[in-house]
Amino acid sequence: MDVVTNILTLAGYEGLVFGIVAIGIHLTFRTLSFPDLSVDGTFPLGGAIAAVLISQGANPFLATFIALIGGMGAGLITGLLNTKLRISALLSGIIVMVGLYSVNLRIMGGANEPLLRDITSFDIMARIMPGASKLIVAIVLVVIVVILVIGFLSWFLRTEIGLALRATGDNEEMVRGFGVDTDKTVLIGCAISNGLVALAGALVAQNQGFSDVGMGIGMIVLGLASVIIGEALFRPRGITMVLLAAIGGAFVYRLFIAIVLRLGAAPGDLKLITAVLVIIVLTMPFIRKKLRGDWLPPAKRW
Amino acid sequence: MIGIHMNQTDSILKLRNVTKTFARQTVDEVIALSDITFDVHNQDFVTIIGSNGAGKSTMLNIVAGLYPPDRGGKIYIGENDVTRLIGYKRAGFVGRVWQQPDLGTAGHLTIEENLSLAILRGKRRGLRRAVSKARKELFRKELSLLNLGLEDRLKTPVNTLSGGQRQALSLVMATISKPSILLLDEHVGALDPNTAKTVLELTDKIVEREQMTTVMVTHNMEVALHLGTRLIMMNKGKIVVDIDAERKRRLKVSDLVSAFEQAAGESFDDDSILLSHAEHMK
Ligand SMILES: Nc1ncnc2c1ncn2[C@@H]1O[C@H](COP(=O)(O)OP(=O)(O)O)[C@@H](O)[C@H]1O
Ligand SMILES: [Mg+2]
Numbered sequence: 001m002d003v004v005t006n007i008l009t010l011a012g013y014e015g016l017v018f019g020i021v022a023i024g025i026h027l028t029f030r031t032l033s034f035p036d037l038s039v040d041g042t043f044p045l046g047g048a049i050a051a052v053l054i055s056q057g058a059n060p061f062l063a064t065f066i067a068l069i070g071g072m073g074a075g076l077i078t079g080l081l082n083t084k085l086r087i088s089a090l091l092s093g094i095i096v097m098v099g100l101y102s103v104n105l106r107i108m109g110g111a112n113e114p115l116l117r118d119i120t121s122f123d124i125m126a127r128i129m130p131g132a133s134k135l136i137v138a139i140v141l142v143v144i145v146v147i148l149v150i151g152f153l154s155w156f157l158r159t160e161i162g163l164a165l166r167a168t169g170d171n172e173e174m175v176r177g178f179g180v181d182t183d184k185t186v187l188i189g190c191a192i193s194n195g196l197v198a199l200a201g202a203l204v205a206q207n208q209g210f211s212d213v214g215m216g217i218g219m220i221v222l223g224l225a226s227v228i229i230g231e232a233l234f235r236p237r238g239i240t241m242v243l244l245a246a247i248g249g250a251f252v253y254r255l256f257i258a259i260v261l262r263l264g265a266a267p268g269d270l271k272l273i274t275a276v277l278v279i280i281v282l283t284m285p286f287i288r289k290k291l292r293g294d295w296l297p298p299a300k301r302w
Numbered sequence: 303m304i305g306i307h308m309n310q311t312d313s314i315l316k317l318r319n320v321t322k323t324f325a326r327q328t329v330d331e332v333i334a335l336s337d338i339t340f341d342v343h344n345q346d347f348v349t350i351i352g353s354n355g356a357g358k359s360t361m362l363n364i365v366a367g368l369y370p371p372d373r374g375g376k377i378y379i380g381e382n383d384v385t386r387l388i389g390y391k392r393a394g395f396v397g398r399v400w401q402q403p404d405l406g407t408a409g410h411l412t413i414e415e416n417l418s419l420a421i422l423r424g425k426r427r428g429l430r431r432a433v434s435k436a437r438k439e440l441f442r443k444e445l446s447l448l449n450l451g452l453e454d455r456l457k458t459p460v461n462t463l464s465g466g467q468r469q470a471l472s473l474v475m476a477t478i479s480k481p482s483i484l485l486l487d488e489h490v491g492a493l494d495p496n497t498a499k500t501v502l503e504l505t506d507k508i509v510e511r512e513q514m515t516t517v518m519v520t521h522n523m524e525v526a527l528h529l530g531t532r533l534i535m536m537n538k539g540k541i542v543v544d545i546d547a548e549r550k551r552r553l554k555v556s557d558l559v560s561a562f563e564q565a566a567g568e569s570f571d572d573d574s575i576l577l578s579h580a581e582h583m584k
Contacts, residue, residue: 156429160422163411163432167419170408177366178475179393179424 007258009135014258015251016142017203018222020149022230022246024196025223030242031157032189033169037093038078039197039223041100042071043216046198047205048104051113054206060121064202071198072191074100079190083183104213112212113205120206138207145203146247149196154240156192165189197223218271225278226250232281253277313378314483314515315342315365320375322360322539334360335371336539342483347509347516349526351558352536358519361536362485365517367392379482394424397476397514399469399489406472409461413452413471416460417441420475444474447511448504466497470504477512484509486518502529523555533558537566 021043028036046067053063074096081092105111125141126132132140156162165185167175172182197219205211230249236242260273289296322335334357342348350358364371367389371377377385379395399406407416418432421440438456445453448470452463460468469489476484486505490498506529509516520526526533533550535543535558542565545553553561 158431158433159429160418160427160432161429163415163419164427167408167411167415170410171405174406174408175419176390177393177396177398178419178422179390180419180427181390 003262007255007262009139011251011255011258013135013139013142013207014254016139016146016247017200017207018226018254019146019247019250020200020203021197021219021223022226022250023149023153023243024193024200025220026227026242026246027153027189027193027196029224030227031166031169032186034079034082034089034186034190035093036075036078036190036193037090037220038074038096038100038194039093040216040219041097041104042074042194042197043201043204043219044104044211044213045074045100045107045216046071046201047211047215048107048113048201048213049198050202051115051205051211052107054115054118054120055113060119060124060206064121064199064206067202068195068199071201072195074198075190075192075194076187078194079187083186101213108211108213111214112210114210115206116209120209121203122207142203145199149199150240150243150247153192153243157239161185161188218274221274221278222253223250225274225281226253228278228281229253232284312344313341314344314346314380315517316340316376316378317361317365318376318378320361320364320377321372322357322364322369322375323372333539335364338539338541340534340541342515342517345513345515346532347514347530348518348532348534349530350517350519350534350536351521351523351526356536357539358536359487360539362398362487362517362519365483366396366398366485393481395482397423397479397481397484399472399476399484399486401488401491403465403468403472403492404461406475407460407468410459412457412459413445413463414438414441414456416471416475417444417478421479423479423481425479444478445471447507448474464497466493466501469493469501473501473504473508477508477514480512480514482515484514484516486516488519488521491521505529523558527553527555527558535562535565537562542566 021039025036025039028034049067049070050060050063053066054060058066078092078096081087081095082089087095122134122138122141126134126137129137129140157166164175164180165188168180168182168185168189175185176182201211201216204215226249227246228249229252230236230245230247233252234241234245234248236245256277257270257273261267261270265273286296317338317340320335320338320340321333324330324332324334336357338361350361352358363369365377365379367384367387370386375385376383379392382395384392384395408419411419414433414437418437421437441456442453445456450467450470452467452471460471463471472489489505490501493501502525505518508514516530518530520529527550531547531550533543533545533553534541543558543561545561
């Protein structure tokens with residue numbers, strides 16, 4: 001394979017798998033207006049659960065599913081801290097993220113859990129596709145997962161409960177005025193969001209052959225960057241398009257990272273590069289307004 | 303106080319000794335409602351006027367369940383004691399439209415999505431499709447009665463509508479699932495005069511057609527006299543004037559001002575109301 005195809009397929013796989021994270025983050029940050037930072041902890045939680053179960057001989061698909069459920073549980077806790085104990089959304093997420101660090105260490109019995117000799121979901125997929133390269137196998141499996149995720153959310157967000165959830169992030173007081181218990185819609189949203197992030201963590205751990213307690217660092221920033229890039233590039237309208245734009249944004253973001261690495265950046269530099277990239281995309285609309293000479297209100301702090 | 307009807311069986315809303323104190327036992331303590339006992343009967347259309355801070359919004363908020371009254375007060379809707387029922391649990395009984403157009407609708411959602419949310423007022427929400435064919439048909443029918451062309455724009459995000467259109471939509475949303483009582487809090491207060499007139503006409507039409515029991519706060523005396531079947535004036539947390547349909551028909555704004563002065567035992571000095579009075583005179 002030549003370099004360009006190489007970079008594109010790699011970004012394709014990573015865009016899809018981190019696109020699932022971006023969709024989860026879209027659900028909380030955008031749909032619910034709930035800035036949930038717990039994802040830095042739920043991503044490795046998903047990896048840890050899947051890796052430990054698989055290394056103990058569990059069916060890898062079942063292990064992946066249980067990882068998703070575990071992530072939903074963590075998201076539920078974040079939601080409960082906010083809705084029932086009235087801790088701010090931002091702090092609720094941070095508290096859960098910090099707590100999960102210890103939980104993840106406990107689950108793995110250490111800082112990481114290797115999967116070298118174990119049969120992962122990707123290994124099973126490879127058996128179905130003899131002759132295909134490792135990366136193509138990974139892409140096919142992740143495409144299937146992404147189709148399931150987008151299909152589920154496109155359906156769910158159009159149901160009566162799903163509509164109430166979307167309206168909660170828009171005008172909570174009004175939604176309550178129509179008899180919706182918005183605590184419940186927030187809990188459902190946080191659970192699904194973190195479930196998806198843990199699912200992505202489980203897939204990444206299986207594909208890279210190990211789970212690591214630090215693998216979630218920067219996940220929020222990465223996911224937010226993807227969401228924002230997707231919105232800016234594709235200006236999506238409608239539920240399904242918004243979800244696809246998150247995947248597209250993640251792909252563009254990973255492509256950018258792959259190119260930067262090619263150009264000689266060290267893997268350790270990536271977090272800083274991402275941080276700078278996020279600053280740039282976040283401030284773009286602001287700078288455009290500033291250049292136009294618009295009147296700008298003071299900064300928001302959520 | 304004039305014309306309080308007690309122990310009527312057809313009361314939709316009953317307030318019994320309702321007092322509301324804000325910031326109790328601080329220097330900012332305010333008694334927003336002071337021992338109010340008040341009945342709204344089936345198909346009453348009550349208009350409420352009163353100076354700023356009289357307690358009009360507080361009364362509507364307490365009926366809607368935004369906060370409870372002080373201990374001892376009771377609120378009944380129909381036969382139900384709702385005093386301790388938190389807001390979203392009594393939403394099945396109470397429809398509301400606020401002053402600011404963006405409060406009554408979800409701006410990022412489309413017209414049909416907003417209406418789908420509204421049509422399930424107080425009902426269990428499940429995993430059925432929220433915007434169904436049958437519902438869309440109903441929405442078109444309801445919206446076409448407004449004569450604003452909204453029936454052809456079901457997929458339009460609500461934040462692209464004008465303030466008047468949003469208030470008209472809020473009215474339909476508030477009434478489409480037939481709550482026991484409709485609360486309007488200066489719902490045309492943020493609109494320009496022409497739009498305000500249109501929305502008031504729509505209000506009258508909808509209340510009439512749906513035979514809604516309605517409580518409407520307005521700062522415009524003429525509107526308060528012209529619309530509705532009963533008029534109430536509030537001052538300092540109390541209902542000081544209560545006029546039935548019969549007397550209301552014969553009343554003029556100047557009568558209203560003197561009725562207020564007599565009841566409140568003070569001269570009428572609220573700028574905003576005198577202003578709408580003056581507008582009426584010219
Ligand atoms: N949430 C609140 N906290 C503290 N004081 C309030 C609150 N709501 C209303 N008040 C006070 O209660 C009084 C009545 O207010 P309100 O019912 O809004 O009057 P109106 O709608 O008749 O203008 C005012 O003095 C107001 O400042
Ligand atoms: Mg008011």
